[in-house]
Amino acid sequence: MKTRLLIKYMMLIIASVAASAQERIERTPAFPGAEGWGRYVTGGRGGKVLHVTNLRDSGYGSLRWACEQTGPRIVVFDISGTIYLQSDLKITNGNLTLAGQTAPGDGICVADYPVTFACPNIIARYMRFRPGNRMAETEGDGFEPDGLGAVDSRLIIVDHCSISWSVDECCSIYGNRFTTVQWCIISQSLRYGGHSKNTHGYGAMMGGEGASYHHNLLVHHDSRCPRLGERPATGARDTTDFRCNVMYNWSGQGCYGAENMNANIVNNYYKPGPGTIASRAVGYQRRICGVGVNEQEGHEMYHVWARLFVDGNVNPRHPAVDADNWGLGIWQQISDTYRNNPAKYNLDEKRMRLSEPMKYYRVTTHSAADAYSRVLDHAGASLSRDSHDALMVSDVREGTATYTGSGAGNAKGIIDSPYDNRPADAPDNWNPWPVLNSTEAPLDTDRDGMPDAWELARGLDPADPADALLTDDEGYTMVEVYINSLVDHITEAQNEGGTADGDLEYLPDILPSYTVATSTRIPSTWNFGNDITLSNDAGKSYGTRGDYIRLARDVRHTLTLPSRAEIDRIRFEGFTYYSSDSYSDASLTEINGTAYPESTFAIAKNSDISTVPSSFEIKLDEPAADRITFTWQGNNPCVRITLLTSNQSTTAAIGTTVDYPTEGYGYDPAWYTIQGHRLSSEPSVPGLYIHHGRKIIIRK
CATH class of the missing domain: 2.160.20.10 (Single-stranded right-handed beta-helix, Pectin lyase-like)
Structure with missing residues (x-):
């Protein structure tokens, strides 16, 4: 039996430009x-x-x-x-x-x-x-x-x-x-x-x-x-x-x-x-x-x-x-x-x-x-x-059917x-794996994946590996632009005469849930991959029960987040580990330093894996970008944890024109995507960009 964990991270992509559908920019x-x-x-x-x-x-x-x-x-x-x-x-x-x-x-x-x-x-x-x-x-x-x-x-x-x-x-x-x-x-x-x-x-x-x-x-x-x-x-x-x-x-x-x-x-x-x-x-x-x-x-x-x-x-x-x-x-x-x-x-x-x-x-x-x-x-x-x-x-x-087995x-x-x-006239040393001949790789002085000649033709520096991560106005890094260009002719030819069908264009970013054995017991730091770890201040171990992870009570747990994550809500779902009179309800008493009364977010001590689990969702005072801390008291909760962010645009009120500073604070002649990737030139497609320290909407 496998147990599905636990930590799920969901990011809904919301269009940054709250206008007509024609102005949305595909990821x-x-x-x-x-x-x-x-x-x-x-x-x-x-x-x-x-x-x-x-x-x-x-x-x-x-x-x-x-x-x-x-x-x-x-x-x-x-x-x-x-x-x-x-x-x-x-x-x-x-x-x-x-x-x-x-x-x-x-x-x-x-x-x-x-x-x-x-x-x-x-x-x-x-x-x-x-x-x-x-x-x-x-x-x-x-x-x-x-x-x-x-x-x-x-x-x-x-x-x-x-x-x-x-x-x-x-x-x-x-x-x-x-x-x-x-x-x-x-x-x-x-x-x-x-x-x-x-x-x-x-x-x-x-x-x-x-x-x-x-x-x-x-x-x-x-x-x-x-x-x-x-x-x-x-x-x-x-x-x-x-x-x-x-x-x-x-x-x-x-x-x-x-x-x-x-x-x-x-x-x-x-x-x-x-x-x-x-x-x-x-x-x-x-x-x-x-x-x-x-x-x-x-x-x-x-x-x-x-x-x-x-x-x-x-x-x-x-x-x-x-x-x-x-x-x-x-x-x-x-x-x-x-x-x-x-x-x-x-x-x-x-x-x-x-x-x-x-x-x-x-x-x-x-x-x-x-x-x-x-x-x-x-x-x-x-x-x-x-x-x-x-x-x-x-x-x-x-x-x-040229060849058939015996x-x-x-x-x-x-x-x-x-x-x-094997062909009838094959030599004694014939190998079914085809010969793949190699030629000399193009010179790549800075080892950034882009040949020197290709970089020079595009105004890049063949001695600077950092320019591999410059981003074009479609969101591709320069090294991606190069490796994609090698087969552009095939992509164009294969799609000729076709119709771009399909209803969907936008995809949520979904980081994985993780699966562990039901009997798993993990020491005080549990690494789930993708920069997500769960640890606690007291060196307590973690275990599983059914589909849920068992947390220690009366200690502070720290959940590290993936890079660039901004979590504004956290959901707990589960039951209590102990049901005897020696224990009380499991109460969530703190998240990121914000205290809650014991009865605000509680899981009853007589709850059980066979019952419908308790569930509550909490909006954080401030979005969490690096880590989330939380503390439970009174009982050991067995929970699933879901981290959520609406990723709402905060730019709805931005106009289509801005005043550019010419010097001093905020002056930067380069263009950036809203994610902070530097572009190699002024963008040519609609979207939300950063220029001279300002957020700018470019419309069609």
Whole structure:
């Protein structure tokens, strides 16, 4: 059993300019072309620049070393080639940007072991993740790597990555909050790759609370192409937008799942390949999604069916599906067991079928036919597409399956090992991992991630690393402007002819909640990550009870806050630890030095985890920016703590004109964002800025 903690920090973004909707300024996306629910991930923005200088597994200058550092960081590559890991790469420190497009030459591949994002706020672009199964003999039973995984996390965007040769799923990014997987090639999972279930060969797990999957290519998978949902961490909140993807040559279930999911399934291209046609009946070939339902009695999602908007999906082999997405592609894919007894299984087609799409964050949407063309042209690590991705795209275009593994029952195109791709004329030392040639990295004297020549052309100082953090009028730091410029031509070409659809443009900043074991006991300082710690003056330990954290009474607790946080309210919810006559109610008697009478905010001593917990919200006298202190007396409370800020604009009364000082206090000719980032030039887009020490609104 897991216990969900506790400290949640929520910041609602309110438009600084209280005028018409046309004057609102969108938050800075992760990068130009970032779309969907992960559009506003910040990654390493504003942090240090780290250089990967070698292809070793570990040590200074390695990819693992860069990922193990803390704080916001942007990782650039001074070398191309394949990094053969010697153990799993589990990334536990977030606020990270992996800029694979900076590798000079053919790019970067990570091989032999899986990569997992086990933390929030990650941007990964133009990387290759190809573990394979040759380490299975070394690792023994249980070596079942995904290609790339992230589960029960948040704020992740994966763009233009190539993921293949997994023993489990190639891409398992599901059960998270606010994520996007876009423009990726997910290929050739391994059927007899050494999985404990014997056969596997699964493509992808997709879903989450605010999850977008668009313009991806899934090719040559035995099943899960993809599997949508289900994950307890997101449950009924699972909201997934699945559009403009291309699926080719699935042989098993294809796309299925979606239990209790809320989803848009729009403008996808389902192309049966040789393995599909030879191994599956016509019904499976027509599948858009084989929807299931949770049958675990007592589960909160027991017999709760998906709610789906389905439209615009295409199957070139079975054009009848194009005209009847719902009937042939969804409804007839539901098991007869359910459809023949709808009352028993709570199956209601009218409730299940949505007439309008659910709201989703903006995605440039193409027709299914146009998406097919764009994805084949641009998906994957396509700045320098390697021979494997080229083979996959060729198979899709030609309707072929060039290689097949020797495992019993393998459909055409389904392999068991990367070595099944061996050409007939390959030399003895042939390696399935494509050769990625490296060229000389451009000169970067100050090691700020921007080449000297690029800086000089833009009036920056190649001897001053600080200018990497200067911000342009769109909110990108200069080093981001550089790394994004390397692939601007791809971003522009891939989106051509599409329509920027989507209802949502603004995303709350949500720092994570944390999960600890029910029996956890922590010493006097508890570090939750992201600069949040909980400590007390008396060195008392902390523990958990159910979903709540147990606090010591009669001592002052200090909760440190993330940088730039401004908390104006705090909410406590819980019950008391002791119920005997030796203890009284648990009373909150102080917050940040402000005293409260014992009865003002109290939790009754006879309250219990099985009852509805007491709850109260307190407005602070002054917003807290660094820390919050509080003291409980009379009993040990077991509480959840929620920190809130409305982040209200205080500039509603500011006019559109100001008097500029010409000297003295407040005189500064530079322009700044309202967050304090210095701009490299006068802003050209509407918004709220600081100039000459004054807040200025620039309108359209």
